Amino acid sequence: MLEKEKEALAKRIAGEITLSSDPGKTMRKWREIFGISQTELAEFLGVSSSVISDYEGGRRKSPGASTIRKFVEALLEIDEKRGGNVIRAFSRTIGSDLPTNAILDIREFAFPVTVADIVTAVKGEIAANEDLLGRKIYGYTVIDSIQAILEMSSDEFLKLYGWTTERALVFTKVTTGRSPMIAIRVQGLKPAVVVLHGVKRLDELAVKIAERERVPLVISKAKDENELIVSLRALVEKAEKI
The missing domain is CATH 1.10.260.40 (lambda repressor-like DNA-binding domains)
Known part of the structure; x- marks a missing residue:
């Protein structure tokens, strides 16, 4: 096998x-x-x-x-x-050819961090499942949500998880958060935490899906994608020194 x-x-x-x-x-x-x-x-x-x-x-x-x-x-x-x-x-990660326009950054942590650490790094606010702040995270993937919708097939979406679902999926260019959460619901694989960046009005359905799936939902207040990625990479470096 x-x-x-x-x-x-x-x-x-x-x-x-x-x-x-x-x-x-x-x-x-x-x-x-x-x-x-x-x-x-x-x-x-x-x-x-x-x-x-x-x-x-x-x-x-x-x-x-x-x-x-x-x-x-x-x-x-x-x-x-x-x-x-x-x-x-x-x-799923071996020989994968992920669409570069959709994947902005993908990293693994040398040692696990927590949802709370992710929240701090992305200047986030918890929108659902605050009781899961201690959940361990082993990596993150930053995704351009618009490009992902336009370019990625359902099989390619699964590859966002790398070698473990215990990671943060960070979606940028998000308006309401409905589409990313529906995609996660439909695919069946649940990340350890979802971060939404660029939200103008959080959709109630996105929150309900997060609560039903028991996935912490975080709204990032980082000023732009660059600040978001720089902060997450800094967390990778910090985890290496733990």
């Missing part, structure tokens, strides 16, 4: 852990992306949960090549047994 994608993803995870300034935090990030608990991972590897906890908390020395290999293999095998959802999500 998706052998080439598995190999590419394995190399990516192992490379990030090896080159990370904090390997334990990077291991935790990937474990959480796969939605695997410390207990489940420990049982699969035949070790105690405290071993996983110690690695992630930096209480054990940096893992060697053998440990990293076993860790990565465990994540992939557990995901395969569950249906391979993470592997399949990653496969």
Whole structure:
């Protein structure tokens, strides 16, 4: 199943852990992306949960090549047994040819940030689901909503999520917010947070969809797209130093 994608993803995870300034935090990030608990991972590897906890908390020395290999293999095998959802999500990004006019910026965080961090970065106001400010975010995609509507097919829209849906989708040139939220509702995949920039009058339906799907909805007050992107990139750099 998706052998080439598995190999590419394995190399990516192992490379990030090896080159990370904090390997334990990077291991935790990937474990959480796969939605695997410390207990489940420990049982699969035949070790105690405290071993996983110690690695992630930096209480054990940096893992060697053998440990990293076993860790990565465990994540992939557990995901395969569950249906391979993470592997399949990653496969959508391989060789993808996203329309450059629609994608203004797409980045991943070295370590997860929260919805609250995103709100601060985009000078945002919460319009729905304020109780989810602590949700973890692993990346963001900034989209020109007009170009996306004109250029992107439904399959291409799915590629906005990169290798995880636990990300912020940031739509610019938005008037009411209805179209982006309907697109998310129809596609079925839910981002961790939606940011709307340029809203003149927020549509009630957009808010209702956000509430129903349990997706935090944020209205950005950044003065323009450049300020929006610069602030988000600064958050990427900050996350690397955590």
